[in-house]
Amino acid sequence: xxxxxxxxxxxxxxxxxxxxxxxxxxxxALGEGQVVQPPILSMAIxxxxxxxxxxxxxxxxxxxFAIKVSPGFFDNPSxxxxxxxxxxxxxxxxxxLVEAVLFDEGYLTDIRTALAGAIAAKHLSRQDSCRATxxxxxxxxxxxxxxxxxxxxxDTVDVWARDTDRANxxxxxxxxxxxxxxxxxxGEIDSACRxxxxxxxxxxxxxxxxxxxxxxxxxxxxAMGSDSPEKRELDASVMTRADxxxxxxxxxxxxxxxxxxxxxxxxxFEVHELGHVIASGQxxxxxxxxxxxxxxxxxGVQDTAIAGFALSRLTSGH
Numbered sequence: 001x002x003x004x005x006x007x008x009x010x011x012x013x014x015x016x017x018x019x020x021x022x023x024x025x026x027x028x029a030l031g032e033g034q035v036v037q038p039p040i041l042s043m044a045i046x047x048x049x050x051x052x053x054x055x056x057x058x059x060x061x062x063x064x065f066a067i068k069v070s071p072g073f074f075d076n077p078s079x080x081x082x083x084x085x086x087x088x089x090x091x092x093x094x095x096x097l098v099e100a101v102l103f104d105e106g107y108l109t110d111i112r113t114a115l116a117g118a119i120a121a122k123h124l125s126r127q128d129s130c131r132a133t134x135x136x137x138x139x140x141x142x143x144x145x146x147x148x149x150x151x152x153x154x155d156t157v158d159v160w161a162r163d164t165d166r167a168n169x170x171x172x173x174x175x176x177x178x179x180x181x182x183x184x185x186x187g188e189i190d191s192a193c194r195x196x197x198x199x200x201x202x203x204x205x206x207x208x209x210x211x212x213x214x215x216x217x218x219x220x221x222x223a224m225g226s227d228s229p230e231k232r233e234l235d236a237s238v239m240t241r242a243d244x245x246x247x248x249x250x251x252x253x254x255x256x257x258x259x260x261x262x263x264x265x266x267x268x269f270e271v272h273e274l275g276h277v278i279a280s281g282q283x284x285x286x287x288x289x290x291x292x293x294x295x296x297x298x299x300g301v302q303d304t305a306i307a308g309f310a311l312s313r314l315t316s317g318h
Contacts, residue, residue, distance in 0.1 A: 002100045004314055009104045012313035015114060015147050019309060023115045024122075024278060026059060026305030027248075031275025034060045037300045040252065042228065049075045051228060057300035058093060066090050066102075066307035068300070070109055074204065084109070088307045100311050112306040113298060114143035116248065117222045120274060120294035121198055122151040123283050124246060125220035129197035130155050135189065135209055135233070136202035137161035137170035140224065144200045145174065152198070156182040160192040189214055201225050201233040212237035218289050224296040226257050234293070236261040239269065243290040246272040252297040259295065275301075 013019060029035050037057035044051050050073035058065040070086040077083060084106040090099050102108065121129070129152045134141045137159060148154055157174060161167040164187070171183040186192035193199055193214040201210055203225045210221070210233060221242070225233045239245050239258065247253035250271050254260065259267060272284055274294065285292050 001098045002314075003103060004100060005103050006105045006107050008314065009102060009107060009310055013108065013111060013306070013310045015111060015143065015150065017150060019111065019306065020115050020118060020147070020150055022309035023112050023302055023305050024119050026301040027116075027119060027275045028278045029059045029275070030249075030299070030301045031273065031277070031279030035301050036060070037249075040256070040300070045073070048073055055298065055300040055303050057304045059301065059304060062304070062308060063093055064090050064099060064304075064308050064311065065093050066304045068109065068303040068307070070106065082106070088303060090307050090311050100314075102307055102310060104310075108306045108310060109298075109303070110139060110143055112302040113140060113224060113296070114147035115306075116296050116298075116302060117144045117200060117224055118147035118151050119278070120222050120246065120296065121148055121220060123274070123277050124244065124285055124292040124294055125152060125198050126218055126285075126288055127152075129220070131158070131195055132156070132198040132200060133158045133160070133193050133196040134200050134202060135160055135192070136225065137163065137166040138202060140202040141170060141200075142173060142177075144202060144222070144224070146177070148198065148200070149178070154198075155180070156184070158184045158186055158192045158196065160186045160189050193219075198222065203233060204231060205233050206230050208232050208235035210238055211235035212241035215241060215291055217291070219291055221291070221293045222296065223258055223293065226260075226295070227297045228256050229260065231256075232258065232260065234258045234261075234295075239267065239293060241291060242269070242293040244272065244284045244292040245269055246274050246277060246284070246292070246294040248274050248294075248296050248299050252299065253295045257295045257297040
């Protein structure tokens with residue numbers, strides 16, 4: 001068994017086309033019915049404002065599968081500690097023996113989450129999309145744009161966050177990271193979204209932030225912040241206004257994601273799953289003026305895909 005730390009993993013896994021293809025292949029296998037994926041095991045640590053999620057999946061035919069343990073303790077920044085942490089354990093799918101522990105401290109989760117957003121935009125946004133709006137100014141706000149630039153020629157980013165200082169700091173980081181990128185900070189969500197081709201929500205909000213009035217014609221929305229029962233980023237009007245709604249998995253969206261708005265009831269629109277969209281080879285977007293929404297709650301197949309990709313690079317001396 002090998003133990004790899006975050007630095008070793010970061011050296012070989014970045015936001016690039018190879019990593020994107022690995023995660024996309026995992027979603028495709030899910031859509032083709034080639035994945036065994038149990039429900040998320042989730043536990044709240046309420047007295048510390050924390051939670052722990054355990055995710056796993058096996059892609060049939062793969063030599064390995066991963067189990068990820070992902071704690072999120074959201075008061076940690078006040079202690080000078082990161083909110084998110086964790087590790088992935090990689091097992092042989094033939095013997096069940098542990099092959100490696102990837103002590104990535106949440107890095108691979110950040111990467112596969114950002115790549116899922118890019119994959120959603122690849123299949124659902126207009127191909128000529130060049131302007132993105134980000135709601136939130138944390139790590140994913142940065143990574144989602146970096147990943148999105150793998151599939152769309154983004155030249156302008158508009159950002160809104162509750163904390164204006166954080167939004168301004170985000171804008172400075174993004175301008176420094178991407179030469180020629182225009183980044184505008186907004187005081188209101190409405191103005192931030194007005195000219196968007198793609199809107200990405202990246203917050204831990206417990207009440208909806210984005211509503212139908214914020215959506216310009218033809219926009220694609222990726223909502224990736226709602227990943228537990230108490231979180232919500234989208235008002236129900238966003239989904240009913242949309243022409244196409246896609247979830248990474250319907251079951252998780254109903255319990256942890258934006259379909260909680262219809263708890264116990266069938267929503268008044270068709271629900272697609274991202275894996276099925278990829279496997280079909282045909283986008284459900286059929287017109288430039290359509291509005292599309294993708295709800296990403298984070299799946300075990302993403303973790304197995306990115307862990308397998310990481311370990312292959314670590315052992316090949318890439």
